[in-house]
Amino acid sequence: MLGIDPGSRVTGFAVVETHGGALYPVGFGVIRPAAGEMAARLAEIFAGVARVVAELRPEALAIESVFLARNAQSALKLGQARGAAICAAAQAGLPVFEYAPRAVKLAVVGSGRADKTQVQHMMRQILRIEEPLAADAADALAVAVCHSHTEQTRGYSSRRLAAAQDAAR
Template sequence: MRILGIDPGSRVTGYGVIDSDGRSSRHVASGCIRLGAGELPPRLGRIFTEVGDLVAEYAPQALAVEKVFMAKNAASALVLGHARGAAMTACVQAGLEVFEYAPRAVKLAVVGSGAADKAQVQHMMRMLLGLTRAPAADAADALAVALCHAHTHSTRSAVSRVAR
């Protein structure tokens, strides 16, 4: 299965594409859509367009994206929700199934601790995917959510087969 992972952000949106059979995964591509400052609507338009371009180029079967979490600033969470919506809409329009994961669940799945920091996630993406260097923080987070989905989907499929 080819999975597109997205770490949404209104200034930097990370992406990661992996191929996975649930047991082993291979890095296909990763990077960041750097949006910078400026008015929000044009940045959301770029997220929509560039995520759509990624879907067209890499032809994933699923989108895995981090859920919005409420930290201290409600306005920031709202803007993050807009960025997620732009990315998700591009994928849904292309016919992808969308799967959402809490940030703590992603970190727990790939690092073993829901409180892992960005450097730990970067290190684990390098190790788990056999990369020559650690990806940028936002790209690593996107790869991590894609890997979380690969593992979760594999486990759910196995449980479903046993339950029959």
């Protein structure tokens, strides 16, 4: 699972795997496009995400949805960065899942209003990461963990429904 925390200046990425219900970090970091024209930064985000997909081979992309920003220009730039990341994943054939920032924080911290330091702390605890963790990489890990939890819940619910249907027959 590839988690992305999009940004036009810094885009966080993280790949996590699930084995027996436990989550393990495969790789994480940030893509920092060079300062300059927006089109060039978007191309770097696209290329960076494509490189991560090629190297770490995730099965899906989970990305934060756009939040309502106070500044329309910031929201537009964020949307463009999201688009570049989504296009790179879609070109590789990955399914794309979107999560609201509040839902991600609620899933990994227990509060939709958690701050970045709380998210960093929880990602280090949940994934047993000892080294310092950049805020954008921690946010990307949180998106991936949120999606993994969501998929596990869906799978559990589907298995319970199938078992109930079999018992009713």
